[in-house]
Amino acid sequence: MSACEFESLEKSLESHLPEAELSEVKRILFGKETKKLDLPACAVDAASERDFELKGYRFEAVQEQLRPPRRIRVGLIQHRIVLPTDAPILDQITAMHSRVGEMVEVAAMCGVNIVCFQETWTMPFAFCTREKEPWTEFAESAEEGNTTRFCQELAKKYNMVVVSPILEREELHSTLWNTAVVISNSGNVLGKTRKNHIPRIGDFNESTYYMEGDTGHTVFQTQFGKIAVNICYGRHHPLNWFMYSMNGAEIIFNPSATVGALSEPMWPIEARNAAIANHCYTCAINRVGTEHFKSEFTSGDGKKAHHDFGHFYGSSYVAAPDGSRTPGLSRTHDGLLVVEMDLNLNRQICDKWSFKMTGRYAEYADELTAAVRHDFKPNIVKE
Numbered sequence: 385m386s387a388c389e390f391e392s393l394e395k396s397l398e399s400h401l402p403e404a405e406l407s408e409v410k411r412i413l414f415g416k417e418t419k420k421l422d423l424p425a426c427a428v429d430a431a432s433e434r435d436f437e438l439k440g441y442r443f444e445a446v447q448e449q450l451r452p453p454r455r456i457r458v459g460l461i462q463h464r465i466v467l468p469t470d471a472p473i474l475d476q477i478t479a480m481h482s483r484v485g486e487m488v489e490v491a492a493m494c495g496v497n498i499v500c501f502q503e504t505w506t507m508p509f510a511f512c513t514r515e516k517e518p519w520t521e522f523a524e525s526a527e528e529g530n531t532t533r534f535c536q537e538l539a540k541k542y543n544m545v546v547v548s549p550i551l552e553r554e555e556l557h558s559t560l561w562n563t564a565v566v567i568s569n570s571g572n573v574l575g576k577t578r579k580n581h582i583p584r585i586g587d588f589n590e591s592t593y594y595m596e597g598d599t600g601h602t603v604f605q606t607q608f609g610k611i612a613v614n615i616c617y618g619r620h621h622p623l624n625w626f627m628y629s630m631n632g633a634e635i636i637f638n639p640s641a642t643v644g645a646l647s648e649p650m651w652p653i654e655a656r657n658a659a660i661a662n663h664c665y666t667c668a669i670n671r672v673g674t675e676h677f678k679s680e681f682t683s684g685d686g687k688k689a690h691h692d693f694g695h696f697y698g699s700s701y702v703a704a705p706d707g708s709r710t711p712g713l714s715r716t717h718d719g720l721l722v723v724e725m726d727l728n729l730n731r732q733i734c735d736k737w738s739f740k741m742t743g744r745y746a747e748y749a750d751e752l753t754a755a756v757r758h759d760f761k762p763n764i765v766k767e
């Protein structure tokens with residue numbers, strides 16, 4: 385079986401392990417069991433008609449005496465590109481809008497309050513080619529672009545916060561960015577946050593196209609909680625998650641585009657570890673499928689030129705501050721993951737484990753300030 389046919393780790397465990405062993409394996413692998421969420425039959429039917437996977441889970445928190453529960457629902461959408469990469473640009477974008485639009489409609493049936501799409505969701509992940517044309521034509525204004533207008537309609541229609549990661553064209557400074565636009569459930573653009581770490585690995589030649597983000601670690605106060613977006617490669621940087629959390633993020637989304645050969649063993653660990661370390665929820669989203677490009681490109685590794693990047697393995701999931709996580713969506717199919725979470729769990733776990741309270745931040749800050757200076761002397765004792 386090839387890597388792009390293997391459906392999921394969870395399915396494999398379920399079909400091969402005896403019941404009693406399975407629950408122990410799941411406890412050790414995934415933490416405290418996340419209960420399945422009952423989803424309306426109309427949503428289940430619509431997802432099956434529209435040919436995407438629909439899964440729902442819920443994280444619970446203890447009922448407190450002084451605070452009511454703060455239960456909200458997030459929706460994570462993963463999908464493959466709809467048209468071939470050499471179709472006219474506008475057709476590709478329109479097809480992607482219509483695919484994601486029909487998935488968001490199902491998210492609305494499931495009572496989702498905040499939906500997040502995958503990284504640069506309106507386009508193929510064409511940065512591997514290093515060709516500027518036609519890929520830069522996918523870039524749009526974060527405030528005025530067609531995709532933002534489309535998302536504003538969705539947000540208003542479904543009373544849903546929409547996190548829309550796009551390739552941004554900023555006319556003012558003639559600059560491209562990799563940006564997540566955050567649209568409030570009122571339909572207004574609440575703001576935007578830009579990818580602040582750019583990969584320089586394998587075929588991820590993204591620095592050819594756009595700049596390192598300049599929006600800091602912005603957190604967005606929405607009606608359904610404080611959210612932040614740590615785009616793709618930023619998940620390898622623990623301090624990046626940490627800074628969003630220091631600014632008060634209760635949920636950090638990680639819209640991504642990453643391939644099996646490169647990052648799959650790291651995928652289940654990084655966002656989950658960030659949820660544990662920062663007492664918050666994290667949501668990791670990856671695209672699916674293999675995208676073919678007309679012109680061959682090389683990976684600068686001495687191997688032969690090729691037409692595709694490899695398999696984007698989906699596997700989107702949500703992790704909670706207590707270290708538990710949902711099973712992942714499929715590695716091969718479009719999918720919507722609906723997760724109910726009680727945001728009170730963040731403070732409950734913070735009070736239990738106290739990582740925020742016990743962290744020696746002032747000390748780290750002093751040492752880090754020294755460490756980044758050119759005259760830094762590492763603190764090593766030698767005989």
Ligand SMILES: NC(=O)NCCC(=O)O
Pocket residue numbers: 503582583588615616617618640641642643646647
């Ligand atoms: N899109 C992106 O930043 N990918 C880099 C590879 C990875 O982080 O797995």
